[in-house]
Amino acid sequence: MTTTLKALGLTRLFGPNKAVNNVSFELSKGEVLGFLGPNGAGKSTTMRMLTGNLAPTDGQVEICGINIIEEPKLAKANIGYLPEMRPLYKEFRVNEFLRIAAKLHNIPAKKINSSIDIAMEKCGLTHMSNRLIENLSNGYQQRVGIAQAIIHNPEIVILDEPTVGLDPIQIREIRKLIKEIGKEHSVILSTHILPEVEIVCDRVQIIDKGNLVFHGSIDDLKQQRRGNKLLVGFKKTPTLKKLQSLFDIVKIEKQEDLLHVIQFKNLDFDMEKFIQVCVKEKLGLFQVSPHITSLEDTFVQLTNK
Amino acid sequence: MIINIASKEIKSFFVTPMGWIILALITAAFGTYYLEGVNSYFEVMSGAIRPAERVGVTIYVGQTVYGAAFFLMLFAVPLMSMRLISEERRQQTLPFLFSAPVSIVEIVLGKFFGLFAFLALMVVYIFLMLSTLNIWADIDFGYLFSNTFGLLLLVGSFAAIGIYFSSLTSQPIIAAILSFIFAFLLLGLESYFASQPNHWFHHVSLLKHFQTFSRGVISSKDIIYFLLFISTFIVLTIRRLDADRLRG
Ligand SMILES: Nc1ncnc2c1ncn2[C@@H]1O[C@H](COP(=O)(O)OP(=O)(O)OP(=O)(O)O)[C@@H](O)[C@H]1O
Ligand SMILES: [Mg+2]
Numbered sequence: 127m128t129t130t131l132k133a134l135g136l137t138r139l140f141g142p143n144k145a146v147n148n149v150s151f152e153l154s155k156g157e158v159l160g161f162l163g164p165n166g167a168g169k170s171t172t173m174r175m176l177t178g179n180l181a182p183t184d185g186q187v188e189i190c191g192i193n194i195i196e197e198p199k200l201a202k203a204n205i206g207y208l209p210e211m212r213p214l215y216k217e218f219r220v221n222e223f224l225r226i227a228a229k230l231h232n233i234p235a236k237k238i239n240s241s242i243d244i245a246m247e248k249c250g251l252t253h254m255s256n257r258l259i260e261n262l263s264n265g266y267q268q269r270v271g272i273a274q275a276i277i278h279n280p281e282i283v284i285l286d287e288p289t290v291g292l293d294p295i296q297i298r299e300i301r302k303l304i305k306e307i308g309k310e311h312s313v314i315l316s317t318h319i320l321p322e323v324e325i326v327c328d329r330v331q332i333i334d335k336g337n338l339v340f341h342g343s344i345d346d347l348k349q350q351r352r353g354n355k356l357l358v359g360f361k362k363t364p365t366l367k368k369l370q371s372l373f374d375i376v377k378i379e380k381q382e383d384l385l386h387v388i389q390f391k392n393l394d395f396d397m398e399k400f401i402q403v404c405v406k407e408k409l410g411l412f413q414v415s416p417h418i419t420s421l422e423d424t425f426v427q428l429t430n431k
Numbered sequence: 432m433i434i435n436i437a438s439k440e441i442k443s444f445f446v447t448p449m450g451w452i453i454l455a456l457i458t459a460a461f462g463t464y465y466l467e468g469v470n471s472y473f474e475v476m477s478g479a480i481r482p483a484e485r486v487g488v489t490i491y492v493g494q495t496v497y498g499a500a501f502f503l504m505l506f507a508v509p510l511m512s513m514r515l516i517s518e519e520r521r522q523q524t525l526p527f528l529f530s531a532p533v534s535i536v537e538i539v540l541g542k543f544f545g546l547f548a549f550l551a552l553m554v555v556y557i558f559l560m561l562s563t564l565n566i567w568a569d570i571d572f573g574y575l576f577s578n579t580f581g582l583l584l585l586v587g588s589f590a591a592i593g594i595y596f597s598s599l600t601s602q603p604i605i606a607a608i609l610s611f612i613f614a615f616l617l618l619g620l621e622s623y624f625a626s627q628p629n630h631w632f633h634h635v636s637l638l639k640h641f642q643t644f645s646r647g648v649i650s651s652k653d654i655i656y657f658l659l660f661i662s663t664f665i666v667l668t669i670r671r672l673d674a675d676r677l678r679g
Contacts, residue, residue, distance in 0.1 A: 140679060174679075179529045181677045203532040213527035215439075217446045226442075229435040230531040274527070 128155045129191075130204075130282050130312045131176065136185035138171055138336075145171045147336040148185070153282070158308035160327035161316035164429055168336040169316040170210045173286050176314070177207040190281055203232065206280035208288060212271035216260035220251055220270055223259055224277055231278035245273040248303055250296065264291040272300065276307065283307055285315040289322065301326045320422060323347075334429040350424055354390045355417035356400070357381070361410025372403050387417050432533050436541025440515065441549060453510060457553060460503055461496060465560055468495035488564060489571040490647075497578045497645055500557060504586050505614055508550065512593025513607035515542045516672070520601035529676070539669045543594050550586040554579055574647040581644020584657035588637055589614055591664035598671040 131153040138146040146168040153159055161169045174180035176187055178194045178201065187194045189201040215223055224242045233241050246252045249269040254262060259270055268291050275283055288304070289297045304326050307313055317323060323330050323344070330347050332340035340347070361384065369375050374391040381387060397414070404411040444450040472491050519525045528538050558579045564570045589610075596610040597603070618638045637660070640653040 138679070171679075174526075177526075177530050179526050179676065180679050199532045199534060202530060205530065207526070207530040209523075209526040209530075211523040211526075213522070213524040215443060215524060215527075216522065217443060222442070226435075226439050227527075227531075229439075230432075230528070230533060232432075232532060 129153065130155050130189070131314075132186075132188040133172075133176065134186040134188075136172060136175055136187065137183050138168075138175060138180065139183045144336050146175070146182075146333075149333070149336075149338050150185075151331060151338070151341060153312045153314065155281075155312055156309055157329060158304060158313045158315070158327045160323040160330045161314060161333060162318075162320070162323060162330060162425065163316075163333040166335075167333045167429075169333055170286055172333070173207070173284050173314070173316065174209070177205055177284055178202055179207075179209070203278075204281040206275035206278065206283045208271045208275040208285045210286040212267060214259050214267060214270055214274075217258070219256055219258055220246070220262070220273075221255045223270065224273060227274040227277050233278055241277050241279070245277040248276065249273040250299060265293055265296060268292055269296070269300075272303075279311075281311050283311060283313045285313065287316055287318070289317065289319065320425060332425065332428050339428050347424070350428075354392060354395065356388045356390070356397075357385060357413070357415045357417040358388050358404075358411065359383075359385050359413035360404075361412060362408075364407070364409055372407070373400060385413070432537050433541040433544060436528075436533065436538055437545035437548060440542050440545030443514075444511070444545075444549065450511075453507060454553075457503060457507055458556065460499070461553075461557055461560065464496050464499040465492065468492035469564070471495075487571060488568045489561070489574050492564060493561060493574055493578055494645070496557060496561060497582060500554075500582055501585070501641070504550075504582075504589055505618065506611070508546075508586060508589035509593050509596075509607040509610040509614070511549070512546055512590055512610060513597055513603040515546065515594050516598040516668070517600050517603045517606045521603070525672075525675070535669055535672045535676075539594065539665060539672065543590060543665060543668075546590045546594070547587055550590060551583060554582050554586065557582070571647075577644050577647045577649045580649060581641050581653075584644070584654065584661075585637065585641050588657055588660050588664075591661040591668075595664040595668045595671070598668045 129152050133152075134150050136146055136149045137144065149168075149172060151159075161172070163169050171180065175182045175185075176189075176194075178187075178198050181195070187201075190204050192201040192204075194201040215226070218226070221242055224245060225238060228238045228241050243252075246255060249272050251266070251269050251273055254266055259267060262270065268288070272285065272288055275285065283304075285304070289300055292300060301322070304313055304315065308326075308328070315326070324347075327344060329343050330340065331338060340350070363380075363384065363386070366375070366378050369378065369388070374395065375388055376391050377389040379387040379389075401411065401414060469488075469492055472488055475491070476486075516525075519528070529535075533541075558575055561575055562570070562572075592614050593606070593610045596613065597606040599609070600606050614637070617636060640656050643650055643653045
């Protein structure tokens with residue numbers, strides 16, 4: 127797989143504050159990378175540095191092998207970027223605005239009309255072509271923002287919270303679009319919607335207070351979610367002391383209807399032995415299943431370390 | 432690429448009524464001064480009995496129109512330049528330009544030439560208007576050329592001041608006021624130093640250098656002065672925008 131984007135030790139200071147601290151990662155062709163993180167984590171700041179909108183205090187960015195600080199024009203030609211605050215010239219009509227975007231990205235004159243049509247179609251804007259951008263609803267303005275980012279068919283598409291303000295139907299379409307772009311090109315998107323990451327992304331990166339706290343594939347994230355917890359149903363609830371004398375248990379949490387979440391000390395606890403002992407002790411075991419923490423919980427755990 | 436940005440500026444100037452209003456007001460004003468000049472020419476000249484008091488029609492009408500152009504442009508250019516960058520700041524659209532494969536130099540030059548092309552059109556319009564005198568009189572085209580040239584350089588300087596102050600703020604009105612005050616000081620301070628002909632201020636005064644052209648003289652010293660003046664403010668604007676990328 128070819129690497130399209132490489133970030134090496136990206137760091138950005140705002141005065142004394144480190145907004146982004148030593149972030150490194152790579153992105154391959156045909157990959158969708160999700161940026162997760164709480165407010166103020168540094169997602170947008172990282173994206174601004176990747177797109178050449180903000181100079182890093184330290185570190186390097188390579189776009190298709192081109193250093194963006196040394197050769198900004200060549201590097202930027204391969205990027206489509208939708209910033210957090212969508213940059214729209216609201217006094218123009220949709221097609222006029224996209225024409226400006228097309229020209230700025232050096233699309234040859236002959237292909238401009240077809241690129242505009244394709245971008246509008248992909249973003250469901252065709253019937254809004256002649257409307258003034260300032261009169262469009264919030265969601266449609268967001269679509270125009272996405273359309274300008276993909277109009278030149280760039281190698282890397284960077285979208286800062288692309289589904290904000292969209293209705294559920296459009297969210298689905300945009301996710302489909304992102305997946306489609308992700309097949310041939312590379313996409314980075316940031317989001318606050320956790321399930322979105324599992325739906326569209328191949329890889330996740332969780333950033334907190336400027337630091338990369340998790341970096342891996344969606345499967346890794348799911349693994350992380352499974353963890354060392356069991357959801358167990360006892361008819362006769364034993365005390366924590368009693369259980370601790372039998373197993374390496376850290377904590378019991380009572381759920382509704384006699385269900386308990388048991389957290390083991392180790393990840394590789396012996397499930398078979400656990401059941402055997404429970405039966406022998408006549409605890410009235412009626413249910414055992416792995417306890418999958420919600421994505422939200424995993425997220426909170428990772429960002430609270 | 433500079434042309435693409437320039438054409439975007441011109442388009443965005445005319446998609447709002449603002450552009451058309453300024454254009455209408457300015458052409459109306461110039462037309463008025465022109466007619467005024469032509470009408471009063473005969474009155475004044477028939478009153479001038481000695482030949483030494485008589486001046487040609489080109490110079491007489493030209494002085495009326497170009498004298499006014501000077502002041503009209505002093506007001507008009509800041510109004511036209513104010514949105515160039517400050518509006519992009521206000522609407523947070525600069526990332527659109529910064530993310531495209533264009534350099535900051537091209538962005539600034541594109542914006543500057545977009546405005547300048549429009550101003551140049553007005554200057555040419557004035558030239559054509561005055562040329563119509565040629566229908567019934569033999570006019571001095573050399574005088575018209577040198578004034579046209581001088582006015583081009585002058586509005587270029589106003590535009591350069593305008594784009595610089597526009598890059599400093601996200602409030603277009605503040606940009607307009609600042610560039611007006613600054614240009615006005617450069618012109619108006621002149622009179623405070625009238626008693627000291629060698630004061631340094633006379634060398635930086637825009638008016639002083641423009642006056643050479645309005646007498647019908649094209650001198651390389653004045654051309655260089657204006658070009659330096661314009662480049663200085665363009666470089667300052669480029670540096671200001673570059674600082675955005677560094678400071679965040
Ligand atoms: N121009 C700036 N000047 C000073 N501090 C800034 C600037 N831009 C961002 N920051 C700081 O950098 C940190 C990271 O901000 P950033 O916008 O990258 O967060 P984010 O992860 O995108 O958050 P959100 O989810 O709210 O969009 C924040 O603490 C913010 O206050
Ligand atoms: Mg953000």
